Amino acid sequence: MPKKSNKKVTKNTERKEKLREFANNRQTQTVFGLFMLLFSIFLFTAFISFFFTWQADQSTVNQLANKAIEAQNLLGKLGANLSYFFIYKGFGVAAILIPVLLFFTGLYILLKIPIKKIFKSWNWGMLGLIWTATTFGFFADKNALIAGVVGVELNSFLIPYLAPLGLIILIVFGYATYFVIRFKITPEKIKGWLPKKEDISELKNSFKATESDENLDDEEDNKDSEEKNTSINDENEIIKEKIISLDEFEEKDQEVKPTSTFEMAVKNVSPTIQNHSNINVSKKEEIKEELKIDVEQVKKEEITTSNLSDQLVKDFGEFDPTLDLGNYKFPTLNLLREFDDSISVDAGELEANKNKIVDTLNNYKIGIAQIKATVGPTITLYEIVPEAGIRISKIKNLEDDIALSLSALGIRIIAPIPGKGTIGIEVPNQKATVVSMNSVIASNRFQQSKMELPIALGKTIANETFIFDLAKAPHLLMAGATGQGKSVGLNAILTSLLYKKHPAEIKFVLVDPKKVELTLFNKIERHYLAKLPDTDEAIITDTTKVVHTLNSLCIEMDNRYDLLKDAMVRNIKEYNEKFKARKLNPNEGHKFLPYIVLVIDEFADLIMTAGKEVETPIARLAQLARAIGIHLIVATQRPSVNVITGIIKANFPLRIAFRVTSKIDSRTILDAPGADQLIGRGDLLISSGNDLIRVQCAFVDTPEVEKITDFIGSQRAYPEAYQLPEYVGEDGSGTELDIDIADRDKLFREAAETIVIAQQGSASLLQRKLKLGYNRAGRLIDQLEAAGIVGPFEGSKARQVLINDLASLDQMLADEKNN
Numbered sequence: 001m002p003k004k005s006n007k008k009v010t011k012n013t014e015r016k017e018k019l020r021e022f023a024n025n026r027q028t029q030t031v032f033g034l035f036m037l038l039f040s041i042f043l044f045t046a047f048i049s050f051f052f053t054w055q056a057d058q059s060t061v062n063q064l065a066n067k068a069i070e071a072q073n074l075l076g077k078l079g080a081n082l083s084y085f086f087i088y089k090g091f092g093v094a095a096i097l098i099p100v101l102l103f104f105t106g107l108y109i110l111l112k113i114p115i116k117k118i119f120k121s122w123n124w125g126m127l128g129l130i131w132t133a134t135t136f137g138f139f140a141d142k143n144a145l146i147a148g149v150v151g152v153e154l155n156s157f158l159i160p161y162l163a164p165l166g167l168i169i170l171i172v173f174g175y176a177t178y179f180v181i182r183f184k185i186t187p188e189k190i191k192g193w194l195p196k197k198e199d200i201s202e203l204k205n206s207f208k209a210t211e212s213d214e215n216l217d218d219e220e221d222n223k224d225s226e227e228k229n230t231s232i233n234d235e236n237e238i239i240k241e242k243i244i245s246l247d248e249f250e251e252k253d254q255e256v257k258p259t260s261t262f263e264m265a266v267k268n269v270s271p272t273i274q275n276h277s278n279i280n281v282s283k284k285e286e287i288k289e290e291l292k293i294d295v296e297q298v299k300k301e302e303i304t305t306s307n308l309s310d311q312l313v314k315d316f317g318e319f320d321p322t323l324d325l326g327n328y329k330f331p332t333l334n335l336l337r338e339f340d341d342s343i344s345v346d347a348g349e350l351e352a353n354k355n356k357i358v359d360t361l362n363n364y365k366i367g368i369a370q371i372k373a374t375v376g377p378t379i380t381l382y383e384i385v386p387e388a389g390i391r392i393s394k395i396k397n398l399e400d401d402i403a404l405s406l407s408a409l410g411i412r413i414i415a416p417i418p419g420k421g422t423i424g425i426e427v428p429n430q431k432a433t434v435v436s437m438n439s440v441i442a443s444n445r446f447q448q449s450k451m452e453l454p455i456a457l458g459k460t461i462a463n464e465t466f467i468f469d470l471a472k473a474p475h476l477l478m479a480g481a482t483g484q485g486k487s488v489g490l491n492a493i494l495t496s497l498l499y500k501k502h503p504a505e506i507k508f509v510l511v512d513p514k515k516v517e518l519t520l521f522n523k524i525e526r527h528y529l530a531k532l533p534d535t536d537e538a539i540i541t542d543t544t545k546v547v548h549t550l551n552s553l554c555i556e557m558d559n560r561y562d563l564l565k566d567a568m569v570r571n572i573k574e575y576n577e578k579f580k581a582r583k584l585n586p587n588e589g590h591k592f593l594p595y596i597v598l599v600i601d602e603f604a605d606l607i608m609t610a611g612k613e614v615e616t617p618i619a620r621l622a623q624l625a626r627a628i629g630i631h632l633i634v635a636t637q638r639p640s641v642n643v644i645t646g647i648i649k650a651n652f653p654l655r656i657a658f659r660v661t662s663k664i665d666s667r668t669i670l671d672a673p674g675a676d677q678l679i680g681r682g683d684l685l686i687s688s689g690n691d692l693i694r695v696q697c698a699f700v701d702t703p704e705v706e707k708i709t710d711f712i713g714s715q716r717a718y719p720e721a722y723q724l725p726e727y728v729g730e731d732g733s734g735t736e737l738d739i740d741i742a743d744r745d746k747l748f749r750e751a752a753e754t755i756v757i758a759q760q761g762s763a764s765l766l767q768r769k770l771k772l773g774y775n776r777a778g779r780l781i782d783q784l785e786a787a788g789i790v791g792p793f794e795g796s797k798a799r800q801v802l803i804n805d806l807a808s809l810d811q812m813l814a815d816e817k818n819n
């Protein structure tokens, strides 16, 4: 029962919410406002017309449906009937107020004047209606056309109680109250409208400017003649002079500055002032009292309680970036395969391993006080507490001996386990359990995570789902020997993001030199991928394009920083929040910024072919892009120092190592050994700063990725992939060809011969044969294309060579020279 009532309540609130949305919609308001406006004009016309045609139209009353009857009213039968209802049956002449009120209501709605004002007008309007009807009823001798039934009835009701005189008093009181409250008319205000005494005296004063001193003196003399002697009078004269000039000084608002004579006078009279100060002060007060200040009523400035952005949010709600693909459905869990995730390590295996560990250690005289096993999906962690006085390094040195006695690969000793005070020995299970992508995606940890870019990588040794936030990472470096699970790991990362982020919130830039690993994601190009303008494929497989894309991302980064600076925020999260709250104007170039995740598979290959050209923009992005939402995931097979250079390493604090072949490789990636002792098949170590965590990567295979990309790809998409800013190479090689013969590279002829001999139009051939850098080789190919020696760019295929042999080439170049 309570559930049912809860449902009812939520339904009701939903309905109310929808109604409120509808009412707040600006279109609804405009239509309603217009209707009010026009309806008021309709009523007004009908009412006026009614006063002239009411007699003729009497037959139409209540005969709306009767077609035989015609109305004289300008607005037909409906006008006649409405007028009859409002005027005759209602308020008489006062009913004119109704269209007036409707008119202002419509106007208020159209101009978005707060609803409070509309209610206020109607309150006063209704009061005015009743009162006017009552007044007309009284004076028009209960004529229903003038006073309406309401006016007549009110009169009939009130007169027996108040008698006509009482009613008049009541009516007058009513009007007076109306004016006092509505227009704030108070006795002071009325007094203020009358000409003031002070004004008159001021006028007089101005006429008698010169005489005023004497007059004042005379008055004083009369009043004080008995008390004061002549000397006082003389002194008073001087004092008066001072007072008047002081008043003038005050009146003229400092127009007249105290002059030296004035100062002199003050000095001269000062002793007398002291003697007769009482008289002088009271006189001054008298004069001052007469000059009362008329304080002008300052109109209260209208203020709005909400600013523009709040108003916009109120009217249209927060900006919703997902609205363009409002019906987008996130991939469902059933697209991912379910495995039997239950870990089955039999007790015998655990006991046997325990005994072997204890025996091996005993052989080296290491006593164990305690041993505990934690069973994970692929390995079991045996935590041992050695007896007091045993050196940890002694156990660490026995790694190989323990591995030998357990006759198992991938034994790793963690001595001590950070924060635990025990020594860990990781022993692979005989039967590893596959961690399904389904289980990690379905885990509460992932589903309820509030991270910006949550990634469910797999399960830890304690069989807990391991999640990290790519936004905080902020870049990820992955390395591992071939066949150890890197591609699966990349797919797991991409899948996690696809399950959590709407296409409006994230875009991927995928670089796949192997051309086969990420092709499945082509299906979601228009949903999730970003690409350079005027390129066909969103997934980048060609080194030139990689360089252009990386530089384009750098431009995007700079643009985004400009936007952030404009918006006065520090990172993309704050920026997007501000944009959603409609505090940033799209007309000033602001837009919702999706996260951009750049995934590079096979980084080693890129460094080999393009060297500095990729390293520099990658380092720039890695250093600066974290705040503006561009994150890098770089994977490589070859974790050698010339691939993972110092500068790259320094900017990729989060690193994942799958199994590698040597300790040196492990150190290159993780700055620690251990990756060489992993067992492969998705067994990985992830390091962020000092911590090394062993995780079994979730397994997602190609059919699953295909199902997910099919699911997303079949839905409505954006018209095109997210466009990255255009990048034109320093030499313009991004778009244009070098046509001018004079600008040709010195090695042009040599390059042409190499290409013609090999009959293969590729930049890498030139790089190898002529020992050139990628840039120069690329430029040469462009020049060869402009000269008509090689054909246009054909994606992954080498360019066609248009000259068959050296003789034809010589001929062609000679012709070119002659021309």
Ligand SMILES: Nc1ncnc2c1ncn2[C@@H]1O[C@H](COP(=O)(O)OP(=O)(O)OP(=O)(O)O)[C@@H](O)[C@H]1O
Pocket: 434, 435, 480, 481, 482, 483, 484, 485, 486, 487, 488, 489, 637, 681, 682, 683, 696, 697, 698, 699, 700
């Ligand atoms: N998490 C995992 N769980 C179980 N098996 C895995 C896992 N990851 C990888 N494997 C197994 O390892 C094989 C190779 O994985 P993957 O293709 O990802 O390796 P790779 O490192 O990308 O290799 P290459 O560099 O040659 O592309 C997979 O076909 C799969 O059988």
